[in-house]
Amino acid sequence: MRETSDEQAARWKGRGGHVWVESQALLDGMFRPLEELLLEALPARPGDRVLDVGCGTGGLTLAVARQLGRAGRCVGVDISEPMIDAARARAEREGTPASFVLADAADHAFEPGGFDAVVSRNGVMFFGDSVQAFANLRRAARDGAGLRFVCWRGAAENPYMTTAERAAAPLLPNLPARRPDEPGQFAFASAERIHRILAESGWTDIDIRPVDRTCTLPESELVGYFTRLGPVGLVFAEADEETQTQVIERVRAAFEPFVHGTEVRFTAACWLVAAQAG
Template sequence: MTAEHRDAQGPKALWGGVAGRNWVAAQDVLDELFKPFEPLLAEPVGTGAHVLDVGCGTGATTVAAARRAGPAGACVGVDIAEPMIEAARARAEREGVPVRFVQADAATHAFEPAGFDLIVSRFGVMFFDDFAGAFAHLRRAARPGAGLRLIVWRGPEENPFMTTAERAAGPLLPDLPVRDPDGPGQFAFARAERVRGVLAESGWSGVDVEPLDVRCTMPTQDLERYFTLLGPVGRVLHEVDERTRARVVEALHTAFTPYVRGPEAGFTAACWLVRASA
């Protein structure tokens, strides 16, 4: 099965398969890399708040929100990927934080109507097939006056780190998935006007889209695990022969050299911080 065919099965097949398993395998790297975003999403969580974390992944932001909400609060993380939800439940149990995780499509899951004071997401809302329909559905799960706070990527031209692996490995991996700039995916909300339009169409008000630039770092020793597990390259690299894999890894180490400073590798994540209210 080619990578293109596999991606055509939709996000549930993709994230419930190799992409989700690889994300879990790199969980510790990603936790450190994206930790600076946690306080930005947890900041508005008040004591006793009911919070929904959309596309919660392995649960780091959900747990951070639950710590802010305290024992009187109720935090729910939802993700379509079963491997990630299993890892999220294990995290919450390990850290002793009361959180509920649901493996479901947030665009259609039967949430309690008007059940949440705040809906948050870190890089989890760019994969819906129907953006306006999904956000209208989430709007119905929000209480009157509830807040929406999202962090999404700006465009690939402002985030070259995120496409370095596929650009470097492309000549060696003919089945590498090709991004659709207008379809669901990492950079679906690259244009601020698209974000505003989707949220206005789906019933959210007071929409504010603010540029957000955040320095993200990881130990250099973890860089190879990052670029061999994640993104389009990570989806296909496990299928190639050892010789091809070695050539790809060598090419990627060379391509990522500009992001390495001794023991640390890093980049500036160019994002939007999106706020709205119900």
């Protein structure tokens, strides 16, 4: 089964978005090392205006907003209505001065030159036309603004991320296939491709560095993680009870190398990308 970018968008707007909302605390904790990496790299000062692309449930947006202070402004944008609703509720609960836009960052009419920096944590690999999308983000950034994002390197360098689908494939024939360079988790595996996209869309001073960060989640959450999220999560609920039992047994065993007592530990092999609105 092969997903188009429109089908991916529909998933984020529907069931996939709801699952991410329900898994918000787990995912925020798991990817906090990447959030911390971006907060350290972000070229923004208190009072600046920052755009968070593919903000999801708003974890990074809120963290940036806290760093900018009351005089600053951080705006999160995402296509998933369930996730944007959750992000707005979080901001209201916390009293954090962040705002959220339900839109596709690839073509949304942002205020020209309205942001001092653009940031994203694993949110920029899903555009149907990446050059068009980054050109739109360039228009939203003032001259001299900084771009910082983290994205996954290749699947071979991130075995944890494909363990579930590799183990479950014999039991779940309808698993969506991953296609190199197509919208999806590993679409930006190639540093050369990232550089080309950014250069063609008007960004300059491009710097792409490999970073490895150790991420963790509780072992008690592992089965729920792989049966609800990722490619296996897309089709698991449609399987019969016997197949589901077999999938859980097989996939849980495949994750054993990552289990250390009560903790699951893996390396997130990513690119840290920096560029400037020239």
